[in-house]
Amino acid sequence: MNRRNFLKVVGATAAVVAIQPSSISQTLYANNGDLYKRYEKVQLVDKAGQPIVASALKKETSYFFMYPYNGTPALLVDLGEPTEKEVKLTSEDGTEYIFPGGVGKNSSIVAVSAICPHQLTHPKPSDSFFNYVPKNGKTMAYKSGGVFVCSSHLSAYDPKQGAKRVSGPAPQGLANIILEVDDNDHIWAVGVLGPDKFHDYFKAFKPEFKAIYGNWRKAKKLVKVQTPTMLLSEYCKEIIQY
Template identity: 60%
Template structure:
């Protein structure tokens, strides 16, 4: 799809006939340390139709912008159950609890796609940060099935809350709290863990003007729904070492 259309649609509320109040099931994050609620939004495709959890291709990077119009996130169905009740720690030493993945197989996760080291992130031009499927190789570490930032070769364990496992990053990637409702729809509702949004918005003013029409527009909160596409649709070049 046209990348300009993605940037125009992302965060703009197309009419979705399902209210957040219809969600059932427990929230997979504990309110408390390093937990921030945002608008509850539904993940949708380019036609405004809800993304179904059962339709996700396993080990495929999907991109949606949340909680702000200019902050990319990555959605994954890992194809395997995640760990449960993982204790993680920020670079300041503050601990928080990541509960698990969601969905029928507890394999669906979402993370902020802003690297916790030096803020590398996917753009419509290129992406240095993405999930590396099982069996693939990376210079970052011997393990696969992980999130890798090829900018400085940091790696994160996607089955354990994106815990930092290699490279210069000093803390996990922030988690996007997602839920799957009784109709198999996916919703994002909060951010868990130490986010880098403040530093990010200070660092990339020319980029925000290029892609979003300015910093002010990029900092708007996503409302109602978030367009979700594969990383290969979102960006021109995927860079991974």
């Protein structure tokens, strides 16, 4: 194992943060920052600005939010059962990192960066080829449901194993959005773990950002304080899934 490239995320005492929720039950830090990046601590809220309550999430349903930038989409799902813990993963360039596990009372809540590492497919207001397929659902991308699927070229990712790629042409897994759930059962995004595609994505979709934000640079601004969170089906006019 290349220790310099070996990322470990472990429990720790809460660090000083810009916003202090009443209490943070799960705080994480990386002792090697190669594939863990801490961003703004941002609360997931509904359209009225009220906190999203972890235990009130619909099970196996995709929720959409932007993190860590205004224009980088992410999906939140309560899988309905615990994820695996301390899952060792490897990025395309061989860097190792460890997915700590889901959050919430049942360790079943996960979030991922919804940018496919194959050719950067991502949810847009018009449509999404990217979604979570429930366990009893069917997909052409994998032998079973219970996976994130990019229907552009049928890559599947296992959310219980830190969004590891389990089929399709994608060269690596999805980046995980690291979440914390506080004592009020409210959800916070605090960082990104794993190989993100933000650089390529910002480069590739300037016209799209210009159309949505008026100025593509707005898409690159960090999300701060709160991020509106809604069902993916509310954000996208159409969800296309094979």
